[in-house]
Amino acid sequence: MDKKVDITYTVASKIGTIGMGSTAYNALKGIEKGKFSYQAFCRGYNPNLDLNEENLTNYSWLEYLTYPFRFLEKFLGLHINSFRFVNYLFGKIVELKLKRPKIYHTWIGISPEAIKKAKKSGAILILEGANSHPLNITKIMNKEFKNHNKTEFLIDLKKAKRDSEILESFDYIMCPSDFVYDSFINQGFKKEKLIKLPYGVDIERFSKVKKKKNKKVKFVFVGSIQLRKGISYLLEAWESLGLKNAELIIVGRVWPDAQEVVNKYRKNKSIKFTGFTKNPQEFLKGSDVFISPSLEEGSALTCYEAMASGLPLIATYNTGSVIRNGKEGFIVKAGDSKDLGEKIQKLSGDKKLIEKMGNAARKRVSKFTWINYQKNLSKIYKLLLKKNGK
Template sequence: MNVIYSIGARFGGAGIGTVACNAAREIERRGYLKKVICWSDENSGIRKDKISTVIPMGAFISRLPFHGTVDNCYDWLSSFHVSDCDVFHGWNNHSLISLRKAKANDAKIFIERASSHILRYKELVAEEYGRFGVNAEVVDGGVVRKCLQEYEECDYVLVPSEFAYESFMEQKFNKEKLIKIPFGVDSGRFRPMKKKDSVFRVLFVGQVIMRKGLQYLLEAFSELNLKNAELVVKGKVQAEMRGVVGRYEKLRNLRLTSWVEDLPRLYSSASVFVLPSIEEGSALVTYEAMACGLPVITTPNSGSVVRDGKDGFIVPIREVKALKEKILYLYENEKEAKKMGRSARKNAERYTWEKYGRNLVAAYRKALE
């Protein structure tokens, strides 16, 4: 079996680049990786002769803010690197031209959708923009059409969570084409470390954008006004959130940072991790926080593997009252918070990248039967 893996991102970089890198490593480790096609290789560890970067300066181009145009450019360029294979695995909105070329050579086509269905995504984020008066287009119409076309033309769509899976079922998508495989975490790198102070620290890690739900955490934490407590937000504040964040910047116990050198150490400095997402596929930061031994407060829409009441709490989206109740509970019940953190660590240990790779390769094999 020969697999070509294509992603229009910095391979081995943050976010989807991390998922792609770990997937390709597992495919390579089993002897099935023919090549990776990407914008750039960010020290992924994959053999250089198996990586095809589509153009010099790919890392720079991938960061340009014209996302639809950049993705279309990648799709066209990457198609020149597609050759005979048994399986073509491409990321959604990066792969229409490439998948057609691979399909013409009888490859089985897997499209990775690391978010909810594009129409559900658009609906949820549009609602959020409306609630906060953001005058911007959620997603270009061309992107929506391309995503839908890839769903139609591929053999299988891969999703990482029950939330993402159900978003497809709500659209009457063919169940036989849908495969759910949760992501993984490096529980050697992300591990519990001793907390060095007594501050009750609430941590948020992620892009500071509407769909991550930070606006509700800021409101909840501000209203709680806890003593000896701090909210740390690690992430770059995007334009759509500047007005919201600006209203809270003078909070004495709010710390904003766009970069940290040691992410596992940051997790271990916290008492609880909170990600009140409106829309995700399966947020890697929830796996990382759990692996670091933190109780996690999140929503069903984060696509996490958190077990409600065991590893933390699952709260409804946009519910400031519920966020306040759960944060306050962990603030007042330190022993229970630590117990949940230990449970979260044990649960995270079940979600390895090796297991992810094993499930992924099994899906490939089944498709080729």
């Protein structure tokens, strides 16, 4: 029988990249600093990272299996969820290789059999709630897809219900924001099962710099350009204002569901689409205000990064940011282009307010560093092991 490890951490992503890869890296750093024995399953990792590679099981070759699906999507216009297929295979491998962990911490989308195996071995099951409850996602996004006549992207309600049933087997859900926390409460989860743990930011990499004053107020959006991110409401709000003293910079890769929306605004000279970048800090340094109009998120890392760069935010509650309305920026209603436009207009005409809120944002986010995240996660693991007699 395999020797037990303290923690098994599973993420169907490349550790050390952006988004979930960044969060996973910092989780593993917290595990190592807490001196836990562990194994980690991933779909790739940056070899330059200061992690113990002996504990990492890497299945980066699974990425190649997505290429035929991407070809069909790009050249035939078919909508195929290749990542669901690859994640299924990844989960089956995890199931076979899984040792007997005291804690099994995983992101959603992993094979139910792997979860059952960990549960049967007596492990404490923790789900990384990187998004809101599956039924909440389905409700929000299916409404949005229907509004844009993008029915080919509709989420299968039966699958969402199956995912919901799987979540019932978890002992705890990590909630990075109030938005995620509330979505689980609304689905009947007990407070005792929900653990609030915000994400973080590297405040040295993302720092406020003294920049030259822009002739125009620069608003910036950084992230994947898709309907879930509220991009249609941002572009609609921006064009309706017709601001002469401001410009909007959209940084990110356009997803298929938003391609038609984006094409409508490409001729607007006050909007600049830059494409994907691995170095968002360069755009943040040169901008004045950050906008995050998401309809559904967990807790967008770009919001932490923008705050660390000294930018005030205009963000929805659904974004899961740590700003307070009227202090580090403005919280607007998701899916409301009018509310969004009003806040854009307000900041476009008040550079002193931008400076004040930007300074407040930098100060507030200094409490939400990755170092603090690592320490807090380690404390949570120790508390759960002690509580459950492990």
